[in-house]
Every structure is written in structure tokens, then in C-alpha cells.
Amino acid sequence: MATHEDKGPGILAICSTLTALATLFVAARLYVRARILSRVGLDDWLIIASMICGYIMLGLTIAAVRSGNGRHFALLTNEQRSGAILYTIAGFCPGIFSFGIPKLAVVALLTKITNPSRKHKIFLWVMTSGCLLILFGCVIILFAQCSPARSQWDFSVKGTCWSPWILVYYAIVAGNISAAVDLYLAIYPAVVLYRLQINLKKKLALGVALGLGSVATAVAIYKSTRLPALASADFTYDTSDITIWTSIEGNSIIIAACIPTLQPLFDLVFGRRVFGSTDDKKYSGYKYGSRSGMKTPQHIELSSNMGSKAGNNSKHRKMGISDVTIAKDSQESILGSENETSVVGNSATQHGDRGTGWIQRTDDVTIAFEPKVGERKGI
Incomplete structure (x- = not known):
């Protein structure tokens, strides 16, 4: 020994x-x-x-x-x-x-x-x-x-x-x-x-x-x-x-x-979305630290009531919802990020100033409206 x-x-x-x-x-x-x-x-x-x-x-x-x-x-x-x-x-x-x-x-x-x-x-x-x-x-x-x-x-x-x-x-x-x-x-x-x-x-x-x-x-x-x-x-x-x-x-x-x-920290250090799932240019206004005061929208629910809200001017309407951040309660960003981005008609709108996470989901929702009774008769 x-x-x-x-x-x-x-x-x-x-x-x-x-x-x-x-x-x-x-x-x-x-x-x-x-x-x-x-x-x-x-x-x-x-x-x-x-x-x-x-x-x-x-x-x-x-x-x-x-x-x-x-x-x-x-x-x-x-x-x-x-x-x-x-x-x-x-x-x-x-x-x-x-x-x-x-x-x-x-x-x-x-x-x-x-x-x-x-x-x-x-x-x-x-x-x-x-x-x-x-x-x-x-x-x-x-x-x-x-x-x-x-x-x-x-x-x-x-x-x-x-x-x-x-x-x-x-x-x-x-x-x-x-x-x-x-x-x-x-x-x-x-x-x-x-x-x-x-x-x-x-x-x-x-x-x-x-x-x-x-x-x-x-x-x-x-x-x-x-x-x-x-x-x-x-x-x-x-x-x-x-x-x-x-x-x-x-x-x-x-x-x-x-x-x-730690992905938001990587973004802050490198000045871009290192592993982002969307185009970096789309998030050029990505900020950290302070809040801009913009209101974050509530979760969107797609239901039959949307027909009356969307209007009846067209017989068939398609709503493309892409780059939707996974729901905060159960499907939120993989890094816990709370920023929500919604795109309706392929036009992006970013809410808040906190970055989205790595995983984002793309949903294509087709909403069809039945013609009015008068329209069926050609009136």
C-alpha cells in the first residue's frame, strides 16, 4: 500500500x-x-x-x-x-x-x-x-x-x-x-x-x-x-x-x-435566430429585455362561429395560418418563449417583443361557407 x-x-x-x-x-x-x-x-x-x-x-x-x-x-x-x-x-x-x-x-x-x-x-x-x-x-x-x-x-x-x-x-x-x-x-x-x-x-x-x-x-x-x-x-x-x-x-x-x-440567449449573443424555424428576416424586430406594450392576443379558437364573423361575401374562402407558435399552456415553444406570431392570409403579424422558440407549427385550415338560399336560385 x-x-x-x-x-x-x-x-x-x-x-x-x-x-x-x-x-x-x-x-x-x-x-x-x-x-x-x-x-x-x-x-x-x-x-x-x-x-x-x-x-x-x-x-x-x-x-x-x-x-x-x-x-x-x-x-x-x-x-x-x-x-x-x-x-x-x-x-x-x-x-x-x-x-x-x-x-x-x-x-x-x-x-x-x-x-x-x-x-x-x-x-x-x-x-x-x-x-x-x-x-x-x-x-x-x-x-x-x-x-x-x-x-x-x-x-x-x-x-x-x-x-x-x-x-x-x-x-x-x-x-x-x-x-x-x-x-x-x-x-x-x-x-x-x-x-x-x-x-x-x-x-x-x-x-x-x-x-x-x-x-x-x-x-x-x-x-x-x-x-x-x-x-x-x-x-x-x-x-x-x-x-x-x-x-x-x-x-x-x-x-x-x-x-x-438557452436558445433566446444564443439569439441575443449571436444577434440572430440560431436555430429558428422561420426566416430570420421575418423576425428582424426581435427584441429582448423590455416590453413594447403591445397586447398579446388570446388563443385563437377555430369553430363554426367563425362563419358569421368572416362574412358571407364569398362562397368559398381559405384561411392559411402558418408559423403559429405552439399554444402556451400545453404546446408552447420548446424554450418556454411566450411571443406569439399569427399569420392570416400569409401575412405575418408579430405580437410582443419576446422571441418565439425553436419549434413552430404550420396549420392550413380551410373554411367553406354554404351559399345563401337566394344564391342557390341564382338570385
């Missing part, structure tokens, strides 16, 4: 860098939502909660490394062992929430932009909430496996413990379930995008943006291979990889959840 082996600096470097990077993405997301779009939603608050968990984990990880985590157990004093075990175990708790809560944020975003059926929406929420509860089971077992729980890190307290493999096996199952949920949340929007009538380049760009959660899937699967270290006699050295990969998983899914919301 080499006395110079110390994974502590590597733990701190990786966890600190990833947390700082995730912080930048979260800050950019909040700038878009609060400053550009003037709207912060449930998914944003969930991401904030996830980031707070990431900070708590980083703080506990720093304390664990200072106590000796990353070094071989046999080389530590009892005081160092006690502190390293305590802070490492405590750090796993917010670490689990840091990659469990963002799943809820992803669902909150997807249910607004993909317009799932009511049953599918319920399924998405139940799936992610259930996954979070299963992950929370790891925390329960972690502190309940010894009685009293304090005996795990306080060597002056005698206690009885379950086999550590109970936690290992449960954590492996929970980790694979988490990976499966991440994979589903990455594939589902890709399937929805495949059905949309947009060009391949934009489909791929959107698919990549919404499918970055698949990275967390790969991380979760690999991390599951490191979980047997929880039963290792060299706990402080062998669990270092778990600490690192927990941070990677949490921060990667936070970053992946933020990227699809």
Missing part, C-alpha cells in the same frame, strides 16, 4: 469544476427565464433546488476530503476515519437528490412543449416521482443499516449492522432504474420531434438539445459498477469514485436540463 496514494485532490478538482460549470448553465437559464422571458416556472424552481443540493454535496465532500476521504483507511487516525465516513455518507444524500430532482424539472418542461395526453402526462410524473422515492430509499438504508446509526462513524459507540451488501444491491437496482428513466426522458422528445414537419438539421439540433439526458444514463450505469465499494473495508479510498461519479451524474443532468432553455 503506497502512502502517497491520495485521491482527495482529484475529487475536489472534478467536483468543484463540474459544480461551477453547472452553476453557469443554471445562471444562464434563470437569466433567460427571468430577464428575457419574464417568467420563472416550476421547472426552474426544481433546477434551483437541484443546484442547492449540488452545493451542499460539494461542501460535505470538501469536509470529507479534509478529514481523509480519498486516502487509504489504514493510514488515517480514528478521528480522521470518523470524520471521513460521516461527511462522505452525509454527502451522498444531497448528491442523490441532485440527480433525482432534475428529472422532475425535465418532465415539467416536456409536458409543456410536447402536449402529451393526460394519461401520458400522469405516467411521466408518476415515473419520475417514483424514481425519486426509490433513490431516497438509498438514503434510508444508508442511515438505517446500523443501530444506532451513529455507530457507523463514531467508534466509541457500539452497534449492530446489516450486511453492507443490502445497500449495495439496492443502490445498484435504484441506479439502473434512474438510468432507465433518464433514457426514456431523452428518447421521448426525439420521437415527438420525428413526427414534426421541420427540416432534418433542426430536428437533429433539437434532438441533441433535448436528448442530452442520455449522458446521465451512461454515467448512472457506470456508477453502478462502482457501488460495491460501499462494502469495502478500505471505505475512504474505494468510495472516492462513487463520490466523483455522483457529482458527475448530478451536474450533467442539471446541465442537460438547462441547455434546451
Whole structure:
């Protein structure tokens, strides 16, 4: 056993860098939502909660490394062992929430932009909430496996413990379930995008943006291979990889959840609609930050009543409605943008000054009017 082996600096470097990077993405997301779009939603608050968990984990990880985590157990004093075990175990708790809560944020975003059926929406929420509860089971077992729980890190307290493999096996199952949920949340929007009538380049760009959660899937699967270290006699050295990969998983899914919301910021930086689904020239008046005071129209409902409003001068009339922003409540812009553009008779009118998102839908609605009784008689 080499006395110079110390994974502590590597733990701190990786966890600190990833947390700082995730912080930048979260800050950019909040700038878009609060400053550009003037709207912060449930998914944003969930991401904030996830980031707070990431900070708590980083703080506990720093304390664990200072106590000796990353070094071989046999080389530590009892005081160092006690502190390293305590802070490492405590750090796993917010670490689990840091990659469990963002799943809820992803669902909150997807249910607004993909317009799932009511049953599918319920399924998405139940799936992610259930996954979070299963992950929370790891925390329960972690502190309940010894009685009293304090005996795990306080060597002056005698206690009885379950086999550590109970936690290992449960954590492996929970980790694979988490990976499966991440994979589903990455594939589902890709399937929805495949059905949309947009060009391949934009489909791929959107698919990549919404499918970055698949990275967390790969991380979760690999991390599951490191979980047997929880039963290792060299706990402080062998669990270092778990600490690192927990941070990677949490921060990667936070970053992946933020990227699809940043398109308005890209527009602001590059001065044009980078991935816009319409002609850039049409949106040359695209503005950020302030509001022009123009009223945003209410959602348009196409019904039989439109016949009387449209007039009866023509026997047959076609209304072309193109570049219509997806409805705000369930089919809104993929980036949560609230600007609405309606085109009637192929003439564009932009309302408001906040940019539309990446996905826009084109509907052709044909409205036919029956001739009046007099017209049928040639009168």
C-alpha cells in the first residue's frame, strides 16, 4: 500500500469544476427565464433546488476530503476515519437528490412543449416521482443499516449492522432504474420531434438539445459498477469514485436540463435566430429585455362561429395560418418563449417583443361557407 496514494485532490478538482460549470448553465437559464422571458416556472424552481443540493454535496465532500476521504483507511487516525465516513455518507444524500430532482424539472418542461395526453402526462410524473422515492430509499438504508446509526462513524459507540451488501444491491437496482428513466426522458422528445414537419438539421439540433439526458444514463450505469465499494473495508479510498461519479451524474443532468432553455440567449449573443424555424428576416424586430406594450392576443379558437364573423361575401374562402407558435399552456415553444406570431392570409403579424422558440407549427385550415338560399336560385 503506497502512502502517497491520495485521491482527495482529484475529487475536489472534478467536483468543484463540474459544480461551477453547472452553476453557469443554471445562471444562464434563470437569466433567460427571468430577464428575457419574464417568467420563472416550476421547472426552474426544481433546477434551483437541484443546484442547492449540488452545493451542499460539494461542501460535505470538501469536509470529507479534509478529514481523509480519498486516502487509504489504514493510514488515517480514528478521528480522521470518523470524520471521513460521516461527511462522505452525509454527502451522498444531497448528491442523490441532485440527480433525482432534475428529472422532475425535465418532465415539467416536456409536458409543456410536447402536449402529451393526460394519461401520458400522469405516467411521466408518476415515473419520475417514483424514481425519486426509490433513490431516497438509498438514503434510508444508508442511515438505517446500523443501530444506532451513529455507530457507523463514531467508534466509541457500539452497534449492530446489516450486511453492507443490502445497500449495495439496492443502490445498484435504484441506479439502473434512474438510468432507465433518464433514457426514456431523452428518447421521448426525439420521437415527438420525428413526427414534426421541420427540416432534418433542426430536428437533429433539437434532438441533441433535448436528448442530452442520455449522458446521465451512461454515467448512472457506470456508477453502478462502482457501488460495491460501499462494502469495502478500505471505505475512504474505494468510495472516492462513487463520490466523483455522483457529482458527475448530478451536474450533467442539471446541465442537460438547462441547455434546451438557452436558445433566446444564443439569439441575443449571436444577434440572430440560431436555430429558428422561420426566416430570420421575418423576425428582424426581435427584441429582448423590455416590453413594447403591445397586447398579446388570446388563443385563437377555430369553430363554426367563425362563419358569421368572416362574412358571407364569398362562397368559398381559405384561411392559411402558418408559423403559429405552439399554444402556451400545453404546446408552447420548446424554450418556454411566450411571443406569439399569427399569420392570416400569409401575412405575418408579430405580437410582443419576446422571441418565439425553436419549434413552430404550420396549420392550413380551410373554411367553406354554404351559399345563401337566394344564391342557390341564382338570385
